[in-house]
Amino acid sequence: MNSTHDDSGSLGAPELASALQYVPVGITLIDRQLSVRFWNRAFCAVQDFPAELMRPGVPMADLFRYIARRGDYGPGDTEQQVNQRIALALKFEPHHFVRTRADGVVLEIMGRPIAGPGGDPVGFVTIYQDVTTEKRYKDQLESKNNELLTALSDLRMALDGNAALQQDRSKYYQLAVRDPLTNMFTRYYMEDTVTRMIELHERSDSDKLGVLAFDIDNFKAINDTYGHLAGDTVLQRVASLFLGQMRKVDVPVRLGGDEFLIFLAGVGQSACAVFAERMRNACAALQFEGELAGLSVTVSVGVTEHRHGESLRTLIERADTALYASKREGRDRVTTAA
Numbered sequence: 001m002n003s004t005h006d007d008s009g010s011l012g013a014p015e016l017a018s019a020l021q022y023v024p025v026g027i028t029l030i031d032r033q034l035s036v037r038f039w040n041r042a043f044c045a046v047q048d049f050p051a052e053l054m055r056p057g058v059p060m061a062d063l064f065r066y067i068a069r070r071g072d073y074g075p076g077d078t079e080q081q082v083n084q085r086i087a088l089a090l091k092f093e094p095h096h097f098v099r100t101r102a103d104g105v106v107l108e109i110m111g112r113p114i115a116g117p118g119g120d121p122v123g124f125v126t127i128y129q130d131v132t133t134e135k136r137y138k139d140q141l142e143s144k145n146n147e148l149l150t151a152l153s154d155l156r157m158a159l160d161g162n163a164a165l166q167q168d169r170s171k172y173y174q175l176a177v178r179d180p181l182t183n184m185f186t187r188y189y190m191e192d193t194v195t196r197m198i199e200l201h202e203r204s205d206s207d208k209l210g211v212l213a214f215d216i217d218n219f220k221a222i223n224d225t226y227g228h229l230a231g232d233t234v235l236q237r238v239a240s241l242f243l244g245q246m247r248k249v250d251v252p253v254r255l256g257g258d259e260f261l262i263f264l265a266g267v268g269q270s271a272c273a274v275f276a277e278r279m280r281n282a283c284a285a286l287q288f289e290g291e292l293a294g295l296s297v298t299v300s301v302g303v304t305e306h307r308h309g310e311s312l313r314t315l316i317e318r319a320d321t322a323l324y325a326s327k328r329e330g331r332d333r334v335t336t337a338a
Helices: 012-020 039-047 060-070 079-089 133-158 164-177 186-202 219-226 228-243 269-284 310-327
Strands: 024-033 034-041 095-100 107-115 123-131 208-214 250-255 258-266 297-303 334-336
Touching: 024 334, 060 079, 060 310, 079 219, 095 186, 095 208, 095 269, 107 133, 107 208, 123 208, 133 219, 133 269, 186 250, 186 310, 208 228, 208 269, 208 310, 219 228, 228 258, 228 269, 258 269, 269 297, 310 334
Parallel strands: 297 334
Antiparallel strands: 024 034, 024 123, 095 107, 107 123, 208 258, 208 297, 250 258
16 A cells, blocks of 8 residues: 555555554454564553563564463463464454453454455454443343243153143243243244245235344443443333334334334335335434433444345345445445345
8 A cells, every 4th residue: 555645635554553453342463474464552541561572573473472371271282372363363264253351341353364466365354342231131042041941841841731721831931932031023933933024015005015134233332331320221111112113013122231223114225215214214213311311322224125036034134234334424324125
């Protein structure tokens, strides 16, 4: 990349490097000799590295060694752990994994090789992200799902015809289909019900199916600033706002954490986008009391509709793609899928 300015006002390498300092995820550029040629402040923060450790051209071996001595790689010989990671890095293969630091912080790490003019790898770009909160929510949901599976298994073994059993059926069913925090439907209910809605659309164009994928902007920062109980309050308020606008035929779903899906029966993409914009404005107008007084909450939304021959998984992926486009464009907006 040319680092000089020209008359057209184009940006060069220094400006790009400066801009990357503001990216909220850690970024490193590593050369063919496994020396670090660039890093941003977020990288040091997410790795909890001391300032004196980082210097231009610092070998990755030094960083691996610091991490090993800190205990992040678990028990074992430090130099052996370093050598193993150097050998893997020298393969210059794409990688994506999750690692837990010794202090419990969970990091998601994704690296891709940088190809030179001849196609051979000349380095690596790697992204590091703190996903501790997301991992906690995932573990909670997996635990809840295991409880539900056990409950459903017990239910199948029960005998029909008993009045008390009928009450148990209702209780277990509600556990299986309703998220206890937000009262939205669970993934279990979604997979069964929305599949039937898709089948209806396959048989008749009039049975359209619109989809909103949304999450709460900067939700991790809310949790970090106010605590997880306050974060739960925000989730409940936003979910309640959407539930208040749902018809009986609609299917509002909490996927996990602050990620939601809304399936609107008989609604096409254009009408779905209008509804999404109205709900985005309603979320921005929410007011909180107590320790959350003055907090502004916004949502980013992706909108699409089911296409003939499309699976539920593909439908959700397209809605997610539109959601991520909203986040890339600055959050607090609605994006319609192409």
